[in-house]
Amino acid sequence: MQTLTPSKTQLPQVAHPRNPGMPLDLDWVAAVQANTSAIERRAATLGGRRSVKKEFQAAWLLKAVSLIDLTTLSGDDTWGRVERLCAKARQPVAPWMLEKLGMEGLTTGAVCVYHDMVETAVRALEGTKIPVAAVSTGFPAGLSPFDLRIEEIRRSVAAGAQEIDIVISRRHVLTGNWQALYDEMREMRDACGNAHVKAILATGELATLRNVARASLVCMMAGADFIKTSTGKESVNATLPVTLTMIRAIRDYQDRTGVKVGYKPAGGIAKAKDALLYLALMKDELGHPWLQPDLFRFGASSLLGDIERQLEHYLTGHYSAANRHAMG
Incomplete structure (x- = not known):
């Protein structure tokens, strides 16, 4: 696919077209299955098959x-906490370490906050290329009136958010109402305008991996730029089996449409060794493009x-004490 130079419809680091979506294809959705035992076996092998040490790690x-x-x-959350978090995003690792590693100027991919903190984060990140992401649409349950969820998206975009993390209505997935999920996601995507939209599936509440796969596909058909596992507030958040299910849906969507969609695991990823497993899985399944911030994020x-x-x-x-590396 031909790449594009960044424009106002793209984030600073993005050099490929956004996902325009497509008409809902219920036959394709119905054909999607998930072999849970095979997926779990594949995920279980990662820790023993992928190990990097020293300078490679x-x-x-x-x-x-x-x-x-x-x-x-x-x-x-307070304004001061968000400002400190933004300072950490601008300088995520101690300067002396980055100098020794030859990585001066390294930043995080984005800062993610509630709508009420968007303007504070935008001001704190002024002069950088770090985008602000806002969680909207009645986060985390997504059960507020639909018109208010749409209005919240518009207000977050107006406040300067370049990315919107929306939550889907889980009931549409659990009842198999794919048309309702598609229509909801499509309207949310339209409300985002030029801001990229990440669709949070809340996979821990979707009951089966087949539901996860089908919900992933429907959200991509409706124009999601990213699909994301969780709000971080569910009892079960990102897992490797769920990740494998979702990124294979991404691969199938690209094979069918030619469009790249991003992936964001969120919730429960707290250790460096866990991050390495996710990166190895992304490289194995989707390749190098999904090791860039325009197509992969950790929440x-x-x-x-x-x-x-x-x-x-x-x-x-x-090893230093954990309190030497506080977030703010």
Whole structure:
């Protein structure tokens, strides 16, 4: 596919067209299956098959830093906390470490906040290429009146958010009402305008991997630029079997339409070793393009602290206390 130069319809790091969506194809949706036992066996082999050490591990961990949507989504968020988080996004790893590693200027992929904090984050990131992502549409349950969810999207975009993380209505998936899910996602995508839209499936509440696969496909048909596992508020969030299911749906969608769609695992990814497993899986299944921030993100906060600890260990041979790598 021909690549495009960045424009106002693209994020700073994006050099490929957005997903325009397509008409809902219910025959394709009905044909989607998921072999749960095979998917779980494949996911279980990753830890033993993929291992990187020393300078190779450091390189992969630095790549992971560039893919993090540094996130704060707490009821006690304050403007000061968001400003400190943005400062961490601009300088995610101690300057002395980045200098030794030859990676000065490294930043995270984005900062993700509630709508009320978008303007604060935009001001704090002024002069950088780090986009602000807003969680909208009645996050995390997605059960507020639909017109209010649409209005929240529009307000977040007006406040400066370049990415919108929306939550789908899980009931549409659980009842198999794919037309309703498609129509909802399509209207949300339209409300986002030039902002990229990440569709949060809340996979821990979708009951089966087949539902996850079908919901992934429907959201992509409706124009989602990314599909995302979780809000981080469910009892079960990102897992490797769910990831394998979703990224194979992404691969099938690209094979059928030629369009690349991004992927974002979120919730429960707190250790550097976990990030390495996800990166290995993405490279195996989708290839190098999905190791860039325009097509892959981690929804995380504590992950960055552990990565910084591992990088310090690589450089010094010693582990530092976790509190030396606070987020703000």
